[in-house]
Amino acid sequence: MKLWIAFWNILHKDMRTYYLKPPNISWGLIFPLAWTGMFFIKSGSALGSIQTLLPGVVAISILFGTTSMLAVTVTFEKKNRSFERLLLAPIPLEVLMLAKTGGAILFGVANAFVPVVMAVFLIDLSQVAWGAFIPAVFLIAVASTFLGLFIAVAVSEVFEAQTFSNFFRFPMIFLCGLFFPVEKLPVFLKPISYALPLTYGADVLHGAVHGGHAMPFSLDLALLSAFCVGLFVVSLHNIRRRWIV
Amino acid sequence: MIDTIAVAGLRKCFAEVEAVSEISFSVRQGELFGFLGPNGAGKTTTINMLTGLARPDSGTICIGGIDCTGKPRAAQYLVGVVPDESNLYPELTGFDNLCFCAALHGLRKAERQARARELIDIFDLTKAAHRKFGGYSRGMKRRLTIAAGIIHKPEILFLDEPTTGIDVASARQLRHLIADLHRAGTTIFLTTHYIEEAERLCDRIAFIVSGRIVRIDTVDNLVQPMQVKNVVQLTCENALTDIEARLSESFPDLKFNDIGKGLIRVEGDAPIRVGPLVRFLEDQGGEVSEARRMRPSLEDVFVRITGIEADAMRKEKEKAGGGQ
Incomplete structure (x- = not known):
C-alpha cells in the first residue's frame, strides 16, 4: 500500500507538472500533426490515403511524445537535482522508474488517439481491429518510453536528450515501416528495421487498420514486449551504474 | 549507548x-x-x-x-x-x-x-x-x-x-x-x-x-588540551586607577592585565577562585558586573589540529555558496 501511494504520487505529479511543457507540446503534438499534414498533402489529399497513413501517424505521435516527455521528467530532474529526492525515497528502483515512466506511457497513449479522433471525422474506422490496435498502441508507448529512458539516462542535459533522441527517432520513421513498407527497403537496411521495436508495433497497427501486416499479431506483440523488458532492464542497470556511483 | x-x-x-x-x-x-x-x-x-x-x-x-x-x-x-x-x-x-x-x-x-x-x-x-x-x-x-x-x-x-x-x-x-x-x-x-x-x-x-x-x-x-592556563575576565563598571598593581600585590600567584574599559584579564596556573577577586575589587570601590571564565574556542583547536585557518575556510565556502 505504501509503495502504491509513492507510485501514484510520482506519476500524478509528473502528469500535472510536465504534460504541458513546451518540448512535449512541440515534439509530442505539433510535430506529428505536421508530418501527418505533409503526407496527406503528398498523397493528393485523397481521403482513402488516410487509412494507410493513420498507423504511421499514430506510431510517430507515440514515439515523439514519449521520448520528449522522458527528456523532461528524467534528464531535467536529474540536472536540477530533484531526482535525488526520489533516489533517497524508500522505494525499489524498479518501482520508482515505473512510476517515472508511467506518466510518459499514458501521454504516449493519449497522443496516439489524437490522430485517431481526427480520422473519425474523415473516414470510416468501423473495420479497425481494436483488439489488436489498442494493445499495440500500449506496447509501442511502453517501448518508446523505455527507449526514451535509455536515452535520458545516457545524457546530462535536456537539449542533449532531445538531440540524442532524434538520432533514433528520425531513422525509425523511415526504417520501421511507418509510411514505407519494410519489404521495400534495400536488403542491407532490413536487418536494422528488424532490430527496432517500432517495426513490430507498426506492423500490428497496419494490420489492425487496413489488414496489411507481414507477421502474426501474436509474434509482433511478443517481440515488442521483449523489447520493452530489455530496454527497461538495461536502463535500470545504467541508472545504478551512472547515478548511484 | x-x-x-x-x-x-x-x-x-x-x-x-x-x-x-x-x-x-x-x-x-x-x-x-x-x-x-x-x-x-x-x-x-x-x-x-x-x-x-x-x-x-x-x-x-x-x-x-x-x-x-x-x-x-x-x-x-x-x-x-x-x-x-x-x-x-x-x-x-x-x-x-x-x-x-x-x-x-x-x-x-x-x-x-x-x-x-x-x-x-x-x-x-x-x-x-x-x-x-x-x-x-x-x-x-x-x-x-x-x-x-x-x-x-x-x-x-x-x-x-x-x-x-x-x-x-x-x-x-x-x-x-x-x-x-x-x-x-x-x-x-x-x-x-x-x-x-x-x-x-x-x-x-x-x-x-x-x-x-x-x-x-x-x-x-x-x-x-588547549587549556594550558586558566583565564578569567572581570568587568568593572567604573575605572579603577592602578588596579593592576594593587591586584598583583594582593594575589601574587596570579597574573593581571588591565585591558581597559573596565576589563581585567586574570591568568593562573591553578583554577582561579573568582569570589576573593570580586570582593577585593569591591573593597577598592569597583562595581563588578561580570566574571567570565575564558576558554579556548573550537576554532583554536581546529586551526591547531588541521593547520587550516577557519576564516579562510569560511570565506572559501561563502565564495562558492553565498554568504551567511
Whole structure:
C-alpha cells in the first residue's frame, strides 16, 4: 500500500507538472500533426490515403511524445537535482522508474488517439481491429518510453536528450515501416528495421487498420514486449551504474 | 549507548582522486554528530555514501542496525536527508512539495496534509505555503528543504551544510530548529564548515581534511588540551586607577592585565577562585558586573589540529555558496 501511494504520487505529479511543457507540446503534438499534414498533402489529399497513413501517424505521435516527455521528467530532474529526492525515497528502483515512466506511457497513449479522433471525422474506422490496435498502441508507448529512458539516462542535459533522441527517432520513421513498407527497403537496411521495436508495433497497427501486416499479431506483440523488458532492464542497470556511483 | 551509524574503513575514489580515505566512526543514538572540514574535504561524499546516493569502493556501513554494505539503499526508510542545495520542485508550491515528499514515504493523504501544515507552521512559512517553491528566498528554501527532510519523522537526519548561504536571522532560526530536533531524540549527522555552529550544536565532532578524519571527540575533550592556563575576565563598571598593581600585590600567584574599559584579564596556573577577586575589587570601590571564565574556542583547536585557518575556510565556502 505504501509503495502504491509513492507510485501514484510520482506519476500524478509528473502528469500535472510536465504534460504541458513546451518540448512535449512541440515534439509530442505539433510535430506529428505536421508530418501527418505533409503526407496527406503528398498523397493528393485523397481521403482513402488516410487509412494507410493513420498507423504511421499514430506510431510517430507515440514515439515523439514519449521520448520528449522522458527528456523532461528524467534528464531535467536529474540536472536540477530533484531526482535525488526520489533516489533517497524508500522505494525499489524498479518501482520508482515505473512510476517515472508511467506518466510518459499514458501521454504516449493519449497522443496516439489524437490522430485517431481526427480520422473519425474523415473516414470510416468501423473495420479497425481494436483488439489488436489498442494493445499495440500500449506496447509501442511502453517501448518508446523505455527507449526514451535509455536515452535520458545516457545524457546530462535536456537539449542533449532531445538531440540524442532524434538520432533514433528520425531513422525509425523511415526504417520501421511507418509510411514505407519494410519489404521495400534495400536488403542491407532490413536487418536494422528488424532490430527496432517500432517495426513490430507498426506492423500490428497496419494490420489492425487496413489488414496489411507481414507477421502474426501474436509474434509482433511478443517481440515488442521483449523489447520493452530489455530496454527497461538495461536502463535500470545504467541508472545504478551512472547515478548511484 | 547504541551506535545508530557505524562506519568502518570507508573509501571512495573519483578517477585518480581519493575523495574519502578509509574513514571509520560511529554515531550514537540521539546524538548530534558534527562533521567539520573545509571545501572538498569529503563531507558530502561521505553523506552520499551513507544515504545511498553513492557506492563506496570499500568499507562497511551499518545504519540503524541494517548492514548497508553492497545494498546502499537498504536503510532509506530510517533516514531523512537535507542536501547542501535545495532540491525540491520549483513548479510546486511549498505545501505541495511537502505533501509530495510525505507521499514518497507512504503517508496517506490526510496524514501528509496534516504533517505538511504542522511543519509549515513550525518553519514559519504559513504565508508562503501556497506560493511556488521557485519564488522562495534562499532562507525560505532552506527551511522548506529541512521540513521536507523530516516530514516522515526519520530516526536519523543527515544535514549537509544547512545554514550555508542564508542570512543571519534565518541561520539562527535554523539552529534553534536543529537543536529542537535533537532534544526530541532525532540522531543528527551535521556537516558544516561553520566552526562556531558545530561548537554550539554538536555533542561530538569529527574533523575531516582531504578525505581523512584527523580527530573525533566531544567539544570539551577537543578543547581541554588547549587549556594550558586558566583565564578569567572581570568587568568593572567604573575605572579603577592602578588596579593592576594593587591586584598583583594582593594575589601574587596570579597574573593581571588591565585591558581597559573596565576589563581585567586574570591568568593562573591553578583554577582561579573568582569570589576573593570580586570582593577585593569591591573593597577598592569597583562595581563588578561580570566574571567570565575564558576558554579556548573550537576554532583554536581546529586551526591547531588541521593547520587550516577557519576564516579562510569560511570565506572559501561563502565564495562558492553565498554568504551567511
